[in-house]
Amino acid sequence: MSVLLMMAAEAAPKVAGPGVDWSAVWDAVRAVLTVASLGAGLFFVLAGTIGVIRLPDFYTRLHAAGMTDTLGAELILLGLIFQADGWQMIAKLLLVAFFLFITSPTATHAVAHAAYRAGEKPVLGRWRIDGEGE
Amino acid sequence: MGYIMLAAAFFLIVSMALMLFRLIAGPSLYDRLLAVNSFGTKTVLFLCVFCFIIDRPDGVDIALLYALMNFTATIAVLKFFNYRALNVGLLKAKYDMDQEGVQ
Numbered sequence: 001m002s003v004l005l006m007m008a009a010e011a012a013p014k015v016a017g018p019g020v021d022w023s024a025v026w027d028a029v030r031a032v033l034t035v036a037s038l039g040a041g042l043f044f045v046l047a048g049t050i051g052v053i054r055l056p057d058f059y060t061r062l063h064a065a066g067m068t069d070t071l072g073a074e075l076i077l078l079g080l081i082f083q084a085d086g087w088q089m090i091a092k093l094l095l096v097a098f099f100l101f102i103t104s105p106t107a108t109h110a111v112a113h114a115a116y117r118a119g120e121k122p123v124l125g126r127w128r129i130d131g132e133g134e
Numbered sequence: 135m136g137y138i139m140l141a142a143a144f145f146l147i148v149s150m151a152l153m154l155f156r157l158i159a160g161p162s163l164y165d166r167l168l169a170v171n172s173f174g175t176k177t178v179l180f181l182c183v184f185c186f187i188i189d190r191p192d193g194v195d196i197a198l199l200y201a202l203m204n205f206t207a208t209i210a211v212l213k214f215f216n217y218r219a220l221n222v223g224l225l226k227a228k229y230d231m232d233q234e235g236v237q
Contacts, residue, residue, distance in 0.1 A: 035138060042145045045176065049149045052156050052172065058165055061156070065172045076142070076179050080186060083135065092194040096182060096201055100175065103205035107171050114212045115164040117234070 034082045041075030044068045057123035058115060066108030073100045139187045146180045163215060167208065174204030 051064025077097040084090045150173055157169035178201045185193035214220055216227075 031135065034135070038138065038142050042142060045149050045179070046145060048172070049152045052169065053152060058162060058168075061165065062168055065168055069172055069175045073175055073179055077182065079142075080182055083186060084191075086191070089191045089194065092191070092198060093182065096178065096194065096198050099198065099201045099205075100178065103201065104175060107205055107208045110209055110212055111164055111168055111171065114216060115162075117216070117231075118164070120162060120164060 030082045034079045037075050037079030037082065041072045041077075041079060044072030044075065048072065058120050059112065059122045062108060062112055062115075066105065070101065070104045073097070073104065136187070139183055143180060143183045143187060146176055146183065150176045150180070167211060167215075170211075171204065171208045174200065174207075178204070 045068060048064050048068025051068070052061045055061045055064055074097055077093055077100070081090055081093050081097075084093060153169050153173050153176065157166055157173065160166045160169060178197045181193055181197035181200060185191060185197070210220060213222065213227075
């Protein structure tokens, strides 16, 4: 949040004066959008990583990694798109985002399916439904 | 804007380093494969951010290539886990799944 205020203060002198400089306004708006998007994306990526380390069994770890990696990657790439100059860069970043959006859930699904076929068992803990728990 | 990109790259590196823990300590093969796949996704993001830090837009091509290779490698390694071979046709895989009754 303090970063946002700092950037607004940085952009303010250019905005003030006779005749609003709309490119400076657009730069400030882009900066704020970039910071918000990158921050949200990094939050999701770090949360997914901590989930992969902390959660008890394979399927919950897969859930944490698969969900957050997709959303976090899209948000980080969106934040970079706001900073890109030139349509070539924007097109390349959009392609990366598109392929990640297609391949990341597919890879997660394939890993889950292979683990299920190989007989990987989830830990059901207290809410065990097969009657073997305490 | 440079400091923000540097901070993003730093947090991505921290996330990748934490993911290495699951790669080394994962009890099953699939945990390790999950860690490798997630590490690859974060590598793609890090490459994109790094291009903005050094201000050379060429690197996004490498990130695009890495994203595709990461997916292909994951599927290939899964197939190898299942069959202990890579030259298995899709019809064989479908036949096996039908025999096991997997939807």
